[in-house]
Amino acid sequence: MGLSLMIVWFKWKFLRSNDEKYNDAAKFWMKIFALNFAMGVVTGIPMEFQFGTNWAKFSELTGGIIGQTLAMEGMFSFFLESSFLGLFLFGEKLLGHKLHFVTGFLVFLGSWASGFLIIATHSWMQYPVGYEILDNGKFVLTNFGALFSNPWLWPSFLHNQMASIVTSSFVVAAFGAFYLLNNKHKEFGKLFVKTGVVFGVISSILVAFPTGDLTAKNVVKHQPVTFAAMEGIFETEEGGSEIVLIGQPNIQDKKLDNKIAVPNFLSFLTYQQWDAEVKGLNEFNQEDYPTNIPGLYYGYHIMVGLGTIFIGLMLLASFLMWRKKLFKTQWVLWILMFMLPFPYIANTMGWYTAELGRQPWLVYNLLRTTEGASPTVSSGNTLFTLLGFVGLYLLLGMLFLILVGKIVNKGPHPAK
């Protein structure tokens, strides 16, 4: 999603400046986008099937509601994306540059619409709205608009989109740094580093504040027990909670080991008051605890820790760029290059936080995860298919890396 935005940006710059360099940059990233897209398609289809195959009871009970947003995703975004991606990838000569830009923009729009509708679905599971539960346990929709005015949706969507821009900025900057350090394709190296850093500094800040902050406030408000586990607060603290930077949750003794923390700062971040009370796990029923507290705690801290590092690094890089020193400051370029995997980790950890935080619920406070599984599918069969997917995705992942490596090694075509 982030990459589609950057490609549209390059294409736009090309239209404005008529400088072939930008068009070549757009073409280069399109190749990588096409690979990403193919991976997105082949992994997305299993997800849609999976609701029915593995979560039949959940689908039966809530299909009338989450089916709306999922069906809309198919009708509004997948058709848009897939129709125009073909045009975008193969239609440059047939269409001319202006129309080609338009098709690129439509692909971008489709991918963001897809993100929006899937986050809308996800938000309903975190914070169900506009529903009624019938006697037979079925959820029926009573208010369509509520699905889109869901207070969970907007912060989550914007956070997620910013995260996707962070990811693509870091990728673009990393490949740029790779070219500069390699003394190859230097013109593109500079362009990529510059674009990556400009997009990166803006999105890294926005992903933390306000969007990450608002997302966290939603969790405090609507899932306080999740928040306590995310932050590793076992006991409510009198006179304000400290924010934990490092520490290992010790579930047996209900405390954090080796803790480094800043007093009262969490209370301030959450409620803008230094002495506000943040509820600890001790105030909730054990059976409503998230099932995997350490996983949740680490997931959340890794995401936020990486987010902080991203901001610092991008600010430093922007400063150097402003002083026109960035392209010569080798060690920063090395760091930019090696940061490549970390936005992916931050994203994955974010989803860990969201999903583990929702446990033991599938639909928060209404439907337990154990009640959502398919009644007739045995665990032997799910293990079989799981192993199949693990193998297949490993293969896909390796192929993906090899092919991206190949494209990057070959580099963009220089302007003629």
Place this chain on the structure above:
Amino acid sequence: MELFWYVVLMFMLAMYVVLDGYDFGAGIIHLFFGKKEEDKKAIVNAIGPFWDANEVWIIAAGGVLFFAFPTLYASSFSGFYLPLIMILWLLIFRAIGLELRGQVHNPIWEKIWDKAFGVASLLLALFFGIALGNVVRGVNLGMVENGVSAYEAHYFFLPLWNPTFNPMAQHQGIIDWFTILLGIIAVVILTMHGANWVIFKTNSSLNERLKKLVFRLNFVLLGLIVISVSVWHIIDPYPFWNFIEEPWLFIFPLIMLTGLFGMFKVRTFKKDIYGFLFSSLFLFGGFASTAASIFPELLPSTNEVNPSLTIYNVAADEYGLGVGVSWFIVAAILVVVYFVIQHKVFKGKMDDIGYGEH
């Protein structure tokens, strides 16, 4: 309201069969006839910019099924668990076969992905035919044994096969002689359909041979149709009931037969698109006739205890179905616009499109 969504769903599935059907067919042609590099290229170019959008028809149809008939979605997807997951794996192989082949120029690499694409297409055609057979035959809803349901009335689970391969056995399997028959029909017709598309979209040196192939396979298809109609009563004692009640439904079998007999003239058509139009008519008519023969059932029950799943007992509630109509109409108009744009830009022969070149 249920009827509206039923028609929408069936229409989308029929579109899927017609559109992605030619992709499968092209894959089968590629597997058996793609000997020369330039022919392989032509075949892949013919479906290159389309196959992904075609595949979206099943994704979107799945979305509509989920939203409009959630109970059916839950019941059938969990009940047909294994074949569905295998279909997913095959879809993955087909897609990466197409997309990755052109990325590296190495004979072994190309061979691997050619085969992945071709074999996956062949098996997909077979599996989709088998899937249709399963729906027509019906399943043991609730897994009834000796008059007692083991699960809730609309859940079931089928293994891939039972040792007798008998569709009427108490312990059914996904694969039995009836479903295999439909699977073979699917392979034959989709091969012809794919050949017709390649003829329509390319100037490949294969075209003359493909026309002969379509002509010959048409006899096989006719034979298979006669066999399947004559054994159909074993599966469904009253297959023509709906047609007798509502004679206008005979239009669907008529469309199918028009397509079938039209294809006998494949060798003399003036325009290359005709063959494709006739095989599309056959697919559309055949699919619609099958759906019409079990309507309003969507998944028949093979036991006396639990009722069949019909469009009325698996639908979502009225309000949700109602609001769905408004966004669906907007989306459907957009889809038509995209479709027209896409086929306008990539009109005519596509040998030179350069698909998969990097």
